Amino acid sequence: MNHPDRLGTSHGNLARPVPLTPAVSPAASFADLELPAEVLRTLTGLGVHKPFPIQAATLPSALAGRDVLGRGRTGSGKTLAFGLPLLARTAGRRAEAKQPLALILVPTRELAQQVSEALAPYADALRLRMATVVGGMSIGRQAAALRDGAEVVVATPGRLHDLIERKACRLERVRITVLDEADQMCDMGFLPQVTAVLDQVHRDGQRMLFSATLDHDVDHLVRRYLHDPVVHSVDPSAGAVTTLDHHVLVVHGPDRYAVTTEIAARDGRVLLFLDTKHAVDQLTRHLRASGVPAAALHSGKSQPQRTRTLAQFKNGQITALVATNVAARGLHVDDLDLVVNVDPPTDPKDYLHRAGRTARAGESGSVVTLVLSGQRRETSRLIAAAGIEPTVTKVRSGEAELSRITGAKTPSGTPLDGGPSAPRAKNTNSPFRGLGTSKDASRGAGGKSRKANEARKLAEARKAARVRRGN
Structure with a gap:
C-alpha cells in the first residue's frame, strides 16, 4: 500500500515523504557495502574507488530492497547508484524468453546507450545478459535479444511499448524497475x-x-507507485554548482554569425545548442566550410549517425557539436568545459539541463548564452527563474573579451569537405538564419530595415511606370 498522505511537495524539488522505516546510513566506501565480489573487483579494475555522494546515500537503501526517490543532476553518478543494486539483486537468476527480470526506463536513445555502456562491465562480471531497447534501431533484432533471454532491459518508453504490443516482451517477472530522468519522460509526453x-x-x-x-506528473508517479520510499537529495541543481560559470553575451545582430563561428573554432570541445534541426544543419555546414571540425546532432539523424557523431565528439575527432535539445540530457562527455546557447532556451528547465552537460562530477565549466539587445530582458528573466545570476557582457567578434570568456579564435578557413571556403563573417553580414528569434529578425541583408526595403520597391515601381509611359 502506498502512503500519499505522507508525501509533501515543494515546487521544483523532490517530495519529502516521511519514511515509515528509517533510512540506512550512507556508505563511506564500496567495500562497506554488501556488493558481490565480482562487482568490487570490477570497480577497482575501472579505477572507481570512492562512491559519489548520491551513491553513498542511496546504495545501502537500494541494496536492502527499499524503494528509492533520488535527486542528483546528470553527471552526479546516478547510473551506478541505481545500476549496482539492480545488478547485484538480480545476479544468480535467469530470465526466460521475452521475460526480463529488471528494467531501466530512460527518456532518450542516447541516455539508454550511455546507461547500457556504463553497466555492461558489471553485468558481464555477474554473467547477466542486457538488452537495449530504443527507437531508431532494428526492432527485429531487439525482439530477438529478448527472445534469447535478457535479465536486464534498458529501454525508452515508446519502443518498449511497441515490443509489448507485438507480444515480444512481457513484464510480469520484472521485480526491479528504475525510472531515470522521470521528469523528462513526462515532459516528452511519455506518462501514459x-x-x-x-x-x-x-x-x-x-x-x-x-x-x-x-512537479505534476512525476509527483503522480511517486504517489501511485513508490512504496514508503527513502528520499535522497544530495546533489545541487546545475544552477547551484559552484564550479559552473554563467555568461550572457550581448551581441550585435549581424555579428552573431561571426561570434558563433569564432567560439566554435576554439581549442577544446564545445557544445552549441540551437532550436531547430534546419538551423543545426545550416550552422554545421558553415562551420565545416570554415575549417571547424563540427557535426550535427538532432532527431532527424538516424541512430547509427547519432551514435557515430557522439563517439567522434568524445574522442576528439569532432570539436564542435551542434545540437537541438536532444543533447540536453543523457549526454556525458569528459572534460567538456563549454556549452553555448546560440539560441536562448525558452524554459528554465531547458537552461539547467543544457548547462548540466558541463561541470560534471566536480569539474569546472562555463555556459554562454548569446542574446540580441531585444532579447536581453526576456532571457534575463528566464535565467533568473532557473536560479542563475549570470555575468552580462557586450561583445564583438575578434575582441579579446570574447576570447577571454570563451576561448574564441579565428577559424582556419580551410574547408573540411572540399568545395569553396565559407566567406568570413563580418559585422556587416546579415544574421545567420535560425540563430535566435527577435524583433530584429525583420531586418534584412546589409542592415536595411523593412521600411527602407519598402521605399526601394516603391521607387522601382514608379521608375517602371515612367518607362512604360515613355514607351
Whole structure:
C-alpha cells in the first residue's frame, strides 16, 4: 500500500515523504557495502574507488530492497547508484524468453546507450545478459535479444511499448524497475507509456525513481507507485554548482554569425545548442566550410549517425557539436568545459539541463548564452527563474573579451569537405538564419530595415511606370 498522505511537495524539488522505516546510513566506501565480489573487483579494475555522494546515500537503501526517490543532476553518478543494486539483486537468476527480470526506463536513445555502456562491465562480471531497447534501431533484432533471454532491459518508453504490443516482451517477472530522468519522460509526453509499464511489472517489486524535479506528473508517479520510499537529495541543481560559470553575451545582430563561428573554432570541445534541426544543419555546414571540425546532432539523424557523431565528439575527432535539445540530457562527455546557447532556451528547465552537460562530477565549466539587445530582458528573466545570476557582457567578434570568456579564435578557413571556403563573417553580414528569434529578425541583408526595403520597391515601381509611359 502506498502512503500519499505522507508525501509533501515543494515546487521544483523532490517530495519529502516521511519514511515509515528509517533510512540506512550512507556508505563511506564500496567495500562497506554488501556488493558481490565480482562487482568490487570490477570497480577497482575501472579505477572507481570512492562512491559519489548520491551513491553513498542511496546504495545501502537500494541494496536492502527499499524503494528509492533520488535527486542528483546528470553527471552526479546516478547510473551506478541505481545500476549496482539492480545488478547485484538480480545476479544468480535467469530470465526466460521475452521475460526480463529488471528494467531501466530512460527518456532518450542516447541516455539508454550511455546507461547500457556504463553497466555492461558489471553485468558481464555477474554473467547477466542486457538488452537495449530504443527507437531508431532494428526492432527485429531487439525482439530477438529478448527472445534469447535478457535479465536486464534498458529501454525508452515508446519502443518498449511497441515490443509489448507485438507480444515480444512481457513484464510480469520484472521485480526491479528504475525510472531515470522521470521528469523528462513526462515532459516528452511519455506518462501514459510509463504508467502502463509500471502497471505491468511485478506488483511487489522494488521501484527506484530519479528526477531533477518533482512537479505534476512525476509527483503522480511517486504517489501511485513508490512504496514508503527513502528520499535522497544530495546533489545541487546545475544552477547551484559552484564550479559552473554563467555568461550572457550581448551581441550585435549581424555579428552573431561571426561570434558563433569564432567560439566554435576554439581549442577544446564545445557544445552549441540551437532550436531547430534546419538551423543545426545550416550552422554545421558553415562551420565545416570554415575549417571547424563540427557535426550535427538532432532527431532527424538516424541512430547509427547519432551514435557515430557522439563517439567522434568524445574522442576528439569532432570539436564542435551542434545540437537541438536532444543533447540536453543523457549526454556525458569528459572534460567538456563549454556549452553555448546560440539560441536562448525558452524554459528554465531547458537552461539547467543544457548547462548540466558541463561541470560534471566536480569539474569546472562555463555556459554562454548569446542574446540580441531585444532579447536581453526576456532571457534575463528566464535565467533568473532557473536560479542563475549570470555575468552580462557586450561583445564583438575578434575582441579579446570574447576570447577571454570563451576561448574564441579565428577559424582556419580551410574547408573540411572540399568545395569553396565559407566567406568570413563580418559585422556587416546579415544574421545567420535560425540563430535566435527577435524583433530584429525583420531586418534584412546589409542592415536595411523593412521600411527602407519598402521605399526601394516603391521607387522601382514608379521608375517602371515612367518607362512604360515613355514607351
